[in-house]
Each structure stands twice: as structure tokens, then as C-alpha cells.
Amino acid sequence: xxxxxxxxxxxxxxxxxxxxxxxxxxxxxxxxxxxxxxxxxxxxxxxxxxxxxxxxxxxxxxxxxxxxxxxxxxxxxxxxxxxxxxxxxxxxxxxxxxxxxxxxxxxxxxxxxxxxxxxxxxxxxxxxxxxxxxxxxxxxxxxxxxxxxxxxxxxxxxxxxxxxxxxxxxxxxxxxxxxxxxxxxxxxxxxxxxxxxxxxxxxxxxxxxxxxxxxxxxxxxxxxxxxxxxxxxxxxxxxxxxxxxxxxxxxxxxxxxxxxxxxxxxxxxxxxxxxxxxxxxxxxxxxxxxxxxxxxxxxxxxxxxxxxxxxxxxxxxxxxxxxxxxxxxxxxxxxxxxxxxxxxxxxxxxxxxxxxxxxxxxxxxxxxxxxxxxxxxxxxxxxxxxxxxxxxxxxxxxxxxxxxxxxxxxxxxxxxxxxxxxxxxxxxxxxxxxxxxxxxxxxxxxxxxxxxx
Amino acid sequence: xxxxxxxxxxxxxxxxxxxxxxxxxxxxxxxxxxxxxxxxxxxxxxxxxxxxxxxxxxxxxxxxxxxxxxxxxxxxxxxxxxxxxxxxxxxxxxxxxxxxxxxxxxxxxxxxxxxxxxxxxxxxxxxxxxxxxxxxxxxxxxxxxxxxxxxxxxxxxxxxxxxxxxxxxxxxxxxxxxxxxxxxxxxxxxxxxxxxxxxxxxxxxxxxxxxxxxxxxxxxxxxxxxxxxxxxxxxxxxxxxxxxxxxxxxxxxxxxxxxxxxxxxxxxxxxxxxxxxxxxxxxxxxxxxxxxxxxxxxxxxxxxxxxxxxxxxxxxxxxxxxxxxxxxxxxxxxxxxxxxxxxxxxxxxxxxxxxxxxxxxxxxxxxxxxxxxxxxxxxxxxxxxxxxxxxxxxxxxxxxxxxxxxxxxxxxxxxxxxxxxxxxxxxxxxxxxxxxxxxxxxxxxxxxxxxxx
Numbered sequence: 033x034x035x036x037x038x039x040x041x042x043x044x045x046x047x048x049x050x051x052x053x054x055x056x057x058x059x060x061x062x063x064x065x066x067x068x069x070x071x072x073x074x075x076x077x078x079x080x081x082x083x084x085x086x087x088x089x090x091x092x093x094x095x096x097x098x099x100x101x102x103x104x105x106x107x108x109x110x111x112x113x114x115x116x117x118x119x120x121x122x123x124x125x126x127x128x129x130x131x132x133x134x135x136x137x138x139x140x141x142x143x144x145x146x147x148x149x150x151x152x153x154x155x156x157x158x159x160x161x162x163x164x165x166x167x168x169x170x171x172x173x174x175x176x177x178x179x180x181x182x183x184x185x186x187x188x189x190x191x192x193x194x195x196x197x198x199x200x201x202x203x204x205x206x207x208x209x210x211x212x213x214x215x216x217x218x219x220x221x222x223x224x225x226x227x228x229x230x231x232x233x234x235x236x237x238x239x240x241x242x243x244x245x246x247x248x249x250x251x252x253x254x255x256x257x258x259x260x261x262x263x264x265x266x267x268x269x270x271x272x273x274x275x276x277x278x279x280x281x282x283x284x285x286x287x288x289x290x291x292x293x294x295x296x297x298x299x300x301x302x303x304x305x306x307x308x309x310x311x312x313x314x315x316x317x318x319x320x321x322x323x324x325x326x327x328x329x330x331x332x333x334x335x336x337x338x339x340x341x342x343x344x345x346x347x348x349x350x351x352x353x354x355x356x357x358x359x360x361x362x363x364x365x366x367x368x369x370x371x372x373x374x375x376x377x378x379x380x381x382x383x384x385x386x387x388x389x390x391x392x393x394x395x396x397x398x399x400x401x402x403x404x405x406x407x408x409x410x411x412x413x414x415x416x417x418x419x420x421x422x423x424x425x426x427x428x429x430x431x432x433x434x435x436x437x438x439x440x441x442x443x444x445x446x447x448x449x450x451x452x453x454x455x456x457x458x459x460x461x462x463x464x465x466x467x468x469x470x471x472x473x474x475x476x477x478x479x480x481x482x483x484x485x
Numbered sequence: 486x487x488x489x490x491x492x493x494x495x496x497x498x499x500x501x502x503x504x505x506x507x508x509x510x511x512x513x514x515x516x517x518x519x520x521x522x523x524x525x526x527x528x529x530x531x532x533x534x535x536x537x538x539x540x541x542x543x544x545x546x547x548x549x550x551x552x553x554x555x556x557x558x559x560x561x562x563x564x565x566x567x568x569x570x571x572x573x574x575x576x577x578x579x580x581x582x583x584x585x586x587x588x589x590x591x592x593x594x595x596x597x598x599x600x601x602x603x604x605x606x607x608x609x610x611x612x613x614x615x616x617x618x619x620x621x622x623x624x625x626x627x628x629x630x631x632x633x634x635x636x637x638x639x640x641x642x643x644x645x646x647x648x649x650x651x652x653x654x655x656x657x658x659x660x661x662x663x664x665x666x667x668x669x670x671x672x673x674x675x676x677x678x679x680x681x682x683x684x685x686x687x688x689x690x691x692x693x694x695x696x697x698x699x700x701x702x703x704x705x706x707x708x709x710x711x712x713x714x715x716x717x718x719x720x721x722x723x724x725x726x727x728x729x730x731x732x733x734x735x736x737x738x739x740x741x742x743x744x745x746x747x748x749x750x751x752x753x754x755x756x757x758x759x760x761x762x763x764x765x766x767x768x769x770x771x772x773x774x775x776x777x778x779x780x781x782x783x784x785x786x787x788x789x790x791x792x793x794x795x796x797x798x799x800x801x802x803x804x805x806x807x808x809x810x811x812x813x814x815x816x817x818x819x820x821x822x823x824x825x826x827x828x829x830x831x832x833x834x835x836x837x838x839x840x841x842x843x844x845x846x847x848x849x850x851x852x853x854x855x856x857x858x859x860x861x862x863x864x865x866x867x868x869x870x871x872x873x874x875x876x877x878x879x880x881x882x883x884x885x886x887x888x889x890x891x892x893x894x895x896x897x898x899x900x901x902x903x904x905x906x907x908x909x910x911x912x913x914x915x916x917x918x919x920x921x922x923x924x925x926x927x928x929x930x931x932x933x934x935x936x937x938x
Binding site: 038065066067070071074101188191192195198200202203204221222224225226255258259261263279280281283284285287288291292294295296298299300301306307308309312315316319320322323324326327330331333334335337338341344345348349351352353354355356358359360362363364366367369370371373374375378379380381382385388389392393395396399400403404407408411415463467471 | 554644677679716786794804806815820823846
């Protein structure tokens with residue numbers, strides 16, 4: 033591997049780490065722009081990355097881990113000794129460290145958890161029970177909570193005393209709980225600022241604060257933040273006990289991640305994630321799992337062509353138009369898929385509103401089908417001068433465009449309705465159906481008027 | 486249009502608004518779950534939506550506007566009288582109202598601005614100068630700033646006095662400016678809480694706070710928040726004067742929006758946005774602008790088939806494999822495009838690191854090309870029993886897969902390097918080149934051994 037193509041800093045980092053000069057390497061990383069440093073770390077071999085982390089102290093190593101994309105971070109932390117890994121994870125925010133642990137092989141995760149500070153380990157264990165896309169998986173456990181019987185001056189004294197621990201907390205809101213850990217109120221820091229010291233916080237707090245449930249879906253939390261202009265929301269369990277806080281920024285980041293993974297799935301990246309630093313076998317296998325389904329579907333669709341071989345032999349120029357019809361129907365249909373996917377994720381359409389979507393899509397399909405059909409029919413006429421050939425081609429293009437946008441618009445709603453992931457399956461279903469219909473329209477149509485083409 | 490398919494609430498809302506019962510309608514909307522209410526509003530005709538807004542008071546109307554996606558909100562606010570529109574916009578957060586104004590036709594925008602409170606209008610005018618994806622376009626102007634010579638108790642007195650105005654502000658940080666509006670420090674609310682009243686805030690603040698520049702790109706602001714764990718950052722102009730604040734949640738929302746619009750563009754939605762409530766003409770025209778480019782490219786690619794008509798006539802079964810090769814190469818290439826797009830937007834790869842990407846993609850391409858080629862060659866052999874046919878097909882599939890992943894991986898980097906938007910152009914470039922190569926490999930290869938097929 034030649035390093036010439038990478039920046040000088042990257043080359044220098046590789047050199048420093050391979051010489052074991054980790055504190056120099058850390059210093060170099062700190063002087064690099066953030067993303068440049070991330071890229072440089074990704075260009076290190078897995079062994080060098082491991083060596084770097086093992087030889088830095090935990091807080092410094094945590095800083096390095098935070099630069100890495102999640103999959104890479106999991107990989108490298110798994111490879112270093114559990115004791116060291118535990119110390120590094122303790123330095124990360126609770127939600128990030130839980131995300132990493134939950135992605136590890138269970139044996140290694142267990143061994144790291146057993147090396148962690150018991151309190152931190154218990155916290156991590158409670159967080160890793162949750163899925164990444166539910167409220168419990170989005171929340172942090174670093175937040176301020178106090179018992180309702182405290183006074184303002186007691187609270188302020190605690191803030192002073194534990195200033196260092198709290199320094200990394202987001203403290204816009206302070207949550208108030210009763211003796212059984214139930215959430216009973218929320219206090220804004222500014223209200224505290226404006227109140228005399230002997231007031232009980234239960235008299236100052238906003239009662240019955242809104243909260244999300246720990247098992248609420250990402251969509252539900254998203255809707256919560258659309259409805260309420262808060263920067264954070266408490267999360268409670270089924271008994272109403274306060275278990276964490278979701279920040280608006282964490283929700284937005286999760287939505288962004290979901291959109292990104294939908295895009296990747298729609299382009300055939302199974303699992304919704306691939307980085308070029310992943311092992312070749314993993315990348316190749318994941319991509320192939322999607323491609324192999326597609327090639328089978330493609331062969332099935334193309335068998336329509338085999339069925340009409342005689343027609344095709346009689347008018348060989350039809351073969352030129354088959355891939356065009358196939359590609360263009362795919363394009364038109366994918367536009368409709370994309371709009372449906374987006375309207376679904378913004379909640380602008382419900383899975384049951386199929387007719388609404390079909391009506392809207394058919395209108396677009398008729399106009400665009402007419403335009404594309406006339407264009408392609410015109411090309412056919414100019415090339416071959418056969419009115420019948422051109423009618424068959426333009427008719428097939430028109431009808432198939434309408435079919436493609438209808439299917440493209442409807443399939444994501446249908447899949448969602450049956451609890452399937454529309455991102456991954458919509459494309460293959462769309463192209464298979466539109467290929468079959470398209471080939472059939474061109475070749476079936478041509479066979480009816482074959483003597484005149 | 487039949488309303489049967491929509492929920493009872495939606496039907497009732499349409500009824501109430503068309504009867505002019507706007508306060509009842511508002512009440513109904515407020516009792517509906519947030520997204521249900523949004524859907525119901527979108528099912529109203531533009532005229533009814535307009536009537537609803539005109540007849541509510543500004544604060545209530547603003548609440549309705551906030552439910553709507555941006556394009557719809559712009560549309561409806563543009564249609565109502567400027568005086569009313571101005572009153573509604575004043576009720577929205579500064580960044581949202583500026584976003585709406587900047588999307589309106591300039592005549593209407595000017596007329597609304599002239600009806601607004603002069604101070605709010607000046608603020609809006611300063612915000613609409615910025616692009617949506619630069620720091621100035623992400624910032625809000627609702628934040629706390631105080632002069633450095635103030636004392637803690639003066640500041641607290643101001644907070645008390647203006648509590649109502651500040652109630653919608655995010656007040657985690659308080660910014661400190663000098664006499665020329667230059668940002669000189671930042672104060673955390675909690676530090677204020679823990680300090681005696683007569684201390685000057687200039688002695689309490691963190692000096693030389695980090696800030697982003699008003700013209701910084703979305704990527705730059707993103708990198709800032711990756712590097713620093715703050716929930717917000719001040720924005721300064723070229724003279725160092727404080728002009729606004731970007732919240733982490735606003736940055737995350739902008740990133741999410743960018744990812745979504747990249748996905749839509751990649752699927753052929755020019756402009757990166759389409760809602761089915763948009764006028765038919767707009768939807769159809771935008772989609773067609775992409776399709777018409779694609780059909781021309783498709784015709785060019787398919788002319789390779791026309792060139793080899795004699796070969797095809799001699800071995801008609803080749804026609805079955807042409808759309809398969811075209812589709813599958815598109816699939817393989819799109820996977821590589823998606824991974825490159827993602828690595829670019831996460832900053833994990835630089836546009837100049839082309840060889841790195843090509844090396845990584847060729848490795849995957851070789852494995853997957855081999856697998857797909859053997860599979861498709863096997864199908865060809867089983868069907869026709871011709872070794873030469875099957876060799877041509879499987880060779881073409883293998884080579885074209887390698888070409889497709891190479892082009893798919895490299896094109897987004899190249900487009901970015903030349904300042905073009907890779908989301909929109911990568912797909913068409915990819916499929917055109919791989920179609921040409923694929924058709925050429927199949928038909929050119931077959932023509933060499935045509936006597937033996």
C-alpha cells in the first residue's frame with residue numbers, strides 16, 4: 033500500500049504509531065482538524081490502531097475512540113484487553129458506551145462489563161437492553177435529578193459541590209423525583225436562579241411534566257419533539273420512574289442516522305451500513321446478498337424475453353428498446369418510491385392511504401408517460417421509419433411508466449403496512465414487476481402486429 | 486375526491502373549515518396527535534387552508550403553520566394578505582420565519598417584510614441573506630447577550646424583568662459582548678447561579694469563546710460540533726460581532742435534511758424535495774427534467790445494441806441477457822455510489838483519495854463479479870447448452886461488475902472535486918457508462934465467437 037496519496041500528517045501518524053510514540057501521535061492528532069484526524073486514524077491498520085489505544089491513558093484513548101465511526105470503534109475496543117477497554121468506555125457518555133457494548137460479541141461485552149466500575153456497569157447493562165431506535169436507546173443517564181423535598185439552597189450547594197461531575201452534563205432542566213424514583217416535576221435552571229434559597233423545589237417545579245416512555249419508538253419521540261419545543265425530555269419506565277433523558281440533538285442525530293441508513297438500504301447496502309475500512313469479506317458478502325436476490329429476479333423477468341424469441345427474431349430492432357424500457361421504468365418508479373419513503377418517514381402519509389397515493393401518482397405517470405412515450409416512439413420512427421414499431425414502443429413506454437409510478441408509490445406503503453422494511457425491498461419488487469410488464473408490453477404488442485413492423 | 490379513505494377527524498376538519506368554524510377546527514386540531522393533525526391539514530384544499538389561517542389569530546395561525554412542511558407553509562402564507570402573513574411570521578422562531586420568507590417570490594416577501602414590526606423585519610432581512618446550508622442560515626437570533634460591564638445581580642434582574650420574552654429562548658449559555666457588539670465571552674447559566682451578585686460578568690465568563698463564522702459551511706459547522714461537545718455555538722461576522730447562535734439540534738436537523746435531500750436526488754427527485762400535495766405541474770415537470778436526461782443517455786447507450794444487430798440476429802438468446810447485465814451493473818455500481826456518498830458526507834474520505842477508493846472497490850468487484858458471472862453463465866449454459874455463449878455472458882458480467890463498482894466508487898469523488906453535486910449526477914453517469922460497456926462486452930464478445938454460439 034502506497035501512502036503517497038494520503039496527507040503528510042497521515043503518513044507521519046502511521047510512522048509515529050508504528051514506532052510506539054503514542055503521546056507524540058496523540059499530540060499530532062489533536063493539532064489536526066477533526067475530520068482529517070478521523071481519516072488518518074482510519075488509514076492506520078487495525079493492529080496499529082489497537083496499539084495506539086492500549087498505550088494511551090483511558091481519557092485520551094476515549095478521545096480517539098470518539099473520532100471513529102461506530103463500527104470501527106466497536107472493532108478496535110473489542111480487540112484490546114478488557115480491563116483497558118472498560119476504563120476507556122467509562123470515559124464515554126453513557127449512551128455512546130452502551131451503543132458500543134451492545135454491538136460487541138456477547139462474551140467480550142460481558143468480560144468488559146465485569147471490569148467496569150459496578151455503578152457504571154449497572155447503568156450500561158440497563159441501557160443495552162434497549163433497541164437503538166427506541167427512547168431508552170436514545171437517552172443518556174447523565175442528567176440532574178433531585179428529591180422533591182429539597183430546598184433551592186440545598187440544591188445549589190450540591191451543584192457547587194459536584195461541579196466537576198456535572199460539568200459534562202446538559203443542565204438546562206433539572207428533574208424532580210419522589211421517594212420511589214417517580215418523576216414528579218421539572219425545574220428550569222433559570223427559575224432556580226430567580227428564587228430565594230429556602231423555597232422547596234417542589235413549590236418551584238412544573239408539576240406533571242411531559243415525558244416519553246422508555247419503549248416509545250423513534251417515530252413517537254420524533255413526534256414528541258415536533259409537538260413540543262423543548263430541548264430535552266425525561267424518559268420514564270412503565271411505573272413512571274425516571275430512567276433517563278433524551279436530548280433534542282440526540283433525537284435529531286438518530287433521525288439523521290435512520291435517513292442515511294434508509295438511503296443506503298435503498299441502494300442495496302443490506303444492514304444499512306458499510307465503510308470501506310470494514311473487512312473485504314464482510315463488505316463483499318453483504319453486497320452479494322442483495323445482488324444475488326436481484327439477479328434471480330432479473331433472470332425471472334428476462335424469461336419473458338426468452339418466451340417471445342420468435343417475435344424478437346422477426347424484428348431484431350426491438351432488442352434495442354428492451355433495456356431502455358427496463359431502465360426508464362426503474363427510474364420513474366424509483367422517483368415514486370423515494371417520495372413515498374419520505375412522506376412515510378415525515379408522517380405525511382399513512383400506510384392505509386393507498387388510494388390517495390395511487391391517484392396522485394397516476395396523474396404524474398400519465399403526463400410523464402406521454403412525454404417519454406412520444407420521445408422514444410419518435411426515436412424509433414426516425415431510426416426505422418416503421419409506424420407500427422414506433423406505436424408499439426411508445427405505447428409500451430407510456431403504459432409501463434404509469435404502472436411503474438403506481439407500483440413505486442404503493443409498494444413502500446404496502447410493505448410498511450405488513451411490517452416489512454420498505455427501504456430494502458421496494459426497489460427489487462418495483463424493478464421486477466416493471467421489467468416483466470415492460471418486456472411483455474413491447475414484445476406482446478409487437479407480436480400482434482409483427483407482420484407490419 | 487372521496488374522503489372515505491381518510492380518518493373521521495380529517496373529514497370533520499374539512500367540514501368545520503368549509504363551514505367557517507375555525508375556532509372549532511383549531512380545537513379539533515389541538516386534540517389530534519401531532520402528525521395526524523399535519524396529515525389532516527394537508528388534505529385540506531389550498532383555499533380551505535388559507536381560509537383557516539386568515540380567520541385564526543396570529544399565534545394560533547403560527548401553530549398551524551408550524552405543522553406544515555416548509556414548501557406547503559410557504560405556499561399558504563404567500564396566499565394570505567401581507568398584513569396577516571406578517572403577524573403570523575412574527576410569532577415563529579426567527580430562523581423558521583426567515584426560511585419561509587426566503588422561499589417566497591420576492592415581491593410578496595418584500596410586501597410582508599414591510600408589514601412586519603421594524604425590528605423583526607430587520608432581523609429577518611439579515612437572516613435571509615444567508616444560504617440554508619451556512620452557519621448564518623442555521624442560527625437563531627433568540628438568545629441571551631449582555632454587555633461585559635454588567636454585574637451578576639444586574640443580569641439576574643434583567644432575566645426576572647424580561648422572563649416572559651426569554652421564556653422561549655434556549656438559555657443554557659449567555660453570551661457576553663463589548664461596546665462594539667464583539668463577542669468577548671460566554672457564561673454558563675450554572676456559573677451565574679453559583680456566584681455572588683456583585684461580581685462583574687467579565688470576571689466570571691470564559692474568555693475568547695469558540696465560535697463559528699457566519700459564512701461557514703454546513704460541513705464546517707458539523708465538524709465543529711463533532712469536535713466540541715457543546716449544545717450550541719455563537720456565530721460571529723467577519724468583524725467578530727455576535728450575530729446569532731446555532732443550536733446542536735438545529736445543526737443535526739440540517740444534516741438530516743441534507744441526507745434526505747441527497748437520497749431524493751439520488752432517486753431522481755431534482756431539487757431534493759417533492760410532496761404529493763404540490764401542484765401536479767410542478768411534480769411532473771421536476772421528475773421529467775431528470776427522466777428526459779436519462780432517456781437520452783439510455784438511447785445513446787442502447788445504440789451499441791443497434792450497432793451489433795447482426796450478431797444479435799445470429800444469436801437471439803443474447804437479447805435476454807442484455808437487460809440483466811444492464812440492471813445488475815447498475816445495482817453493483819449503485820452500492821458503490823452509496824458508500825462513497827456516505828463516506829464523503831461523514832468526511833471519512835477526501836475527494837482526492839481516488840486510488841484508495843478504487844483499490845477497495847476493485848477488491849469487492851472481483852469477488853462479486855466472479856460470483857454473479859458464474860451464476861449468470863450457469864443459467865446461460867443450463868438454458869442453451871452452449872459453452873461459448875455461457876463464457877461470453879459470464880465474462881461480460883464479471884468484467885462489467887468490476888467496471889461498475891470502480892465507476893460507482895469514483896464518480897461521486899470526481900464530481901465533488903469539480904464542485905458538482907454528486908447526488909444528482911452519479912447515477913446517470915454510472916448507468917450510461919456501464920450500459921455501454923456491458924452491451925459492448927456481451928455483443929462484441931459474442932461477435933468474436935459467433936460461429937460457435
